[in-house]
Amino acid sequence: MTAVGLVLVGGGVFFMLTGAIGLIRFPDFYTRMHAAGKCDTLGSLLVLTGLAWYGGFVLASVKLLIVALFIFVTSPTATHAIARAAKRNDLAWWTREESR
Amino acid sequence: MSSSFFLGASSVILVAVLLSLYRVVRGPSIIDRIIGVNVIGTKTIAVIVLTGHLFDRVEFFIDIALLYALINFTGTLALSRYLESKGVLVKRSGAAP
Numbered sequence: 001m002t003a004v005g006l007v008l009v010g011g012g013v014f015f016m017l018t019g020a021i022g023l024i025r026f027p028d029f030y031t032r033m034h035a036a037g038k039c040d041t042l043g044s045l046l047v048l049t050g051l052a053w054y055g056g057f058v059l060a061s062v063k064l065l066i067v068a069l070f071i072f073v074t075s076p077t078a079t080h081a082i083a084r085a086a087k088r089n090d091l092a093w094w095t096r097e098e099s100r
Numbered sequence: 101m102s103s104s105f106f107l108g109a110s111s112v113i114l115v116a117v118l119l120s121l122y123r124v125v126r127g128p129s130i131i132d133r134i135i136g137v138n139v140i141g142t143k144t145i146a147v148i149v150l151t152g153h154l155f156d157r158v159e160f161f162i163d164i165a166l167l168y169a170l171i172n173f174t175g176t177l178a179l180s181r182y183l184e185s186k187g188v189l190v191k192r193s194g195a196a197p
Contacts, residue, residue, distance in 0.1 A: 006105055009150075013109045016143055020116035023123050023139060029132055032123070036135055040142045047109075047146040051153060054102070060158040064149065067166050071142065074173040078138055081180040086131050088184050 001053075008050025015043035028094030029086060037079035044071050103154060110150045117143050134179050141172035 019039025026032045048068035052061040117140050124136035145165045152161025 002102065006102060009105075009109055012146070013112045016113055016146070017116045017119075019139065020119035023120055023136065029129060029135075032132065033135055036120075036139045040139050044142050044146050048149060051149055054153070055158065060162055063159075063162045063166070067145070067149075067162065067169060070166070070169055071145065074169070075142060078173055078176040078180070079135075081177050082131060082135055082138070085180040085183045091129065091131065 005050045005052075005054030008046050008053060010050075012043045012046030012048075012050060015039050015046060019043060029091060030083070030093055033079060033083055033086075037076065041072065041075040044068075044075070106150050106153050110147055110154070113143050113147050113150070117147075131183065134176065134183075138172065138176045141168065141176075145169050145172075 022035025052064040055061040120139045127133040148165040152158040
């Protein structure tokens, strides 16, 4: 049964690496935030849930699920707040004509 | 066996942290740096919990991870609320500072 937890942790690590590559490669702030926000939320959620599954029915697993729930609520909220700060400052976005 | 798996997972997450650190250093605007710091903080929580599993002291490290999540969220929210007021971040022409 520990294989399920390890698979979940591996999937979370894969999503974190993908989000970091998207954070480097995308041309614009808004597209970078699209990669970073979603991949980071899903990656940390998968890692914490996999570690809670790996630990079994102990108090530490309940705490891990509480941390996962907290990240699941707060990480999109932080991304939304940063996006609103960028939009209210009229930050320029990427168009196809500006591409190198 | 699972200990080496957790070590490898932590190493891959650290590579992702280094990739995000490139965006923090070379970000064109200040708000790119903010989202880079937010991403690094979220990855750090996973690294802290994996380190707790490596050392068999999960109960201590989870409290540190929860505190780190709180500080990360509060800092990001405070920075974005500060930068929301017009004129702090960029000029209206859209040139990055």
